[in-house]
Amino acid sequence: MAIVINGSGTVTGLSVGGLPDGTVDEGTLATDSVTAAKIPASLENTFVSGRKNLIINGAMRVQQRGTASVTSGYFVDRFQLSGVSASAVLTSSTPTEFPTAISVSATSGNPIVIQKIESKNCQHLSGQTVTASFYAKNISNATTLYAKLSYAGSVDNFGSSTTISEQNLGALSGSWVKYTASWTVPAGGLNGLMLNILCAGTSTFTMGVTGVQLELGSTATDFEHRSYGEELALCQRYFHQQGRQGSDGYEQFVNIAAFSTTGARCAYPLPTTMRAFPSVTSNGSFQTITGLDITAIALADSGGNPSVGLNFAVSSGYTVSYAYTVRSKNDADAYLQFDAEL
Amino acid sequence: MIITNAKYKKVHGTDANGSVTATIDGVVMSVPLDTDNRHYAEILKQVADGDITIAEAD
Numbered sequence: 001m002a003i004v005i006n007g008s009g010t011v012t013g014l015s016v017g018g019l020p021d022g023t024v025d026e027g028t029l030a031t032d033s034v035t036a037a038k039i040p041a042s043l044e045n046t047f048v049s050g051r052k053n054l055i056i057n058g059a060m061r062v063q064q065r066g067t068a069s070v071t072s073g074y075f076v077d078r079f080q081l082s083g084v085s086a087s088a089v090l091t092s093s094t095p096t097e098f099p100t101a102i103s104v105s106a107t108s109g110n111p112i113v114i115q116k117i118e119s120k121n122c123q124h125l126s127g128q129t130v131t132a133s134f135y136a137k138n139i140s141n142a143t144t145l146y147a148k149l150s151y152a153g154s155v156d157n158f159g160s161s162t163t164i165s166e167q168n169l170g171a172l173s174g175s176w177v178k179y180t181a182s183w184t185v186p187a188g189g190l191n192g193l194m195l196n197i198l199c200a201g202t203s204t205f206t207m208g209v210t211g212v213q214l215e216l217g218s219t220a221t222d223f224e225h226r227s228y229g230e231e232l233a234l235c236q237r238y239f240h241q242q243g244r245q246g247s248d249g250y251e252q253f254v255n256i257a258a259f260s261t262t263g264a265r266c267a268y269p270l271p272t273t274m275r276a277f278p279s280v281t282s283n284g285s286f287q288t289i290t291g292l293d294i295t296a297i298a299l300a301d302s303g304g305n306p307s308v309g310l311n312f313a314v315s316s317g318y319t320v321s322y323a324y325t326v327r328s329k330n331d332a333d334a335y336l337q338f339d340a341e342l
Numbered sequence: 343m344i345i346t347n348a349k350y351k352k353v354h355g356t357d358a359n360g361s362v363t364a365t366i367d368g369v370v371m372s373v374p375l376d377t378d379n380r381h382y383a384e385i386l387k388q389v390a391d392g393d394i395t396i397a398e399a400d
Contacts, residue, residue, distance in 0.1 A: 340379065
């Protein structure tokens with residue numbers, strides 16, 4: 001083999017095998033000489049960063065409702081439970097990476113931990129492979145673990161849904177283990193996706209779950225930890241609660257203006273634009289700081305986004321055009337809830 | 343969802359229905375007439391199925 005040294009000091013004719021150990025150190029590589037095309041797809045997934053997790057509140061740290069336990073419906077933010085006889089938030093004996101988890105129990109059937117992903121966040125997924133990963137544990141008598149991915153029958157409407165597949169992930173370990181499952185999303189997935197994590201068991205059985213992630217690609221990468229503030233803001237697109245924050249029972253809620261002796265209104269500012277016009281629920285005792293008891297709180301009109309018109313009724317005593325501040329009336333459990341969940 | 347006592351509520355100062363007040367799974371809710379709202383979508387479904395009716399507003 002001819003080795004040529006030209007006048008500028010460049011050597012040609014060397015094969016790679018002719019290099020001392022077949023490697024090129026960092027200093028030898030020209031800047032930007034490694035392109036994306038040269039990175040294997042399996043490795044490329046490890047470089048994905050920022051907003052890769054389609055699941056909101058996967059670490060289960062946000063719990064605006066503050067309920068200790070539910071048997072169905074929404075529990076920690078964005079997670080819905082079904083088929084459950086009891087649930088609890090776990091703050092000890094959780095995986096090292098996750099200070100919070102939930103446990104779900106059942107006496108028959110399958111307790112299911114559900115998160116629905118709205119259509120707007122699924123528009124890039126048709127024909128793509130997605131991978132779910134989560135930590136789960138057999139706390140007592142839980143046997144087999146399953147993961148199911150479904151899609152909504154129409155845009156954001158899960159009244160009917162189609163199962164892509166339910167995967168048997170095998171025996172549920174007695175210690176926290178990271179489980180994974182992958183699916184290819186059909187075109188119908190653009191209507192919105194629903195991830196179900198469920199288990200079977202005997203007698204009264206209990207499963208722990210946390211660290212839920214669903215991401216593009218066929219590889220489960222490390223969990224994307226977002227700041228608490230970011231996660232809370234993401235949750236508030238679907239649910240917002242004001243109240244239960246103070247301990248003295250006199251929490252300030254909103255300013256209102258009277259339009260009659262029994263009715264007053266406000267434009268309640270939501271913390272973010274919600275997914276849909278929210279349903280409104282009030283709980284507990286409220287009063288104006290001038291001492292008028294609020295007898296009813298309801299939507300003033302057809303709703304709104306990102307502010308909601310609310311009426312605050314009293315039996316009598318408002319002065320038209322006067323402004324009042326509404327507070328809880330010696331009730332630390334008083335709250336307003338705004339629900340635009342799926 | 344178990345829905346009872348569904349009743350329209352008018353927009354203040356008009357004759358237009360603005361919301362539905364209903365007891366949903368035991369909780370009294372004020373529900374906007376927004377088909378993207380899951381509670382209203384379910385109310386419409388149960389009305390269509392003949393399971394409930396919505397009372398006229400006062």
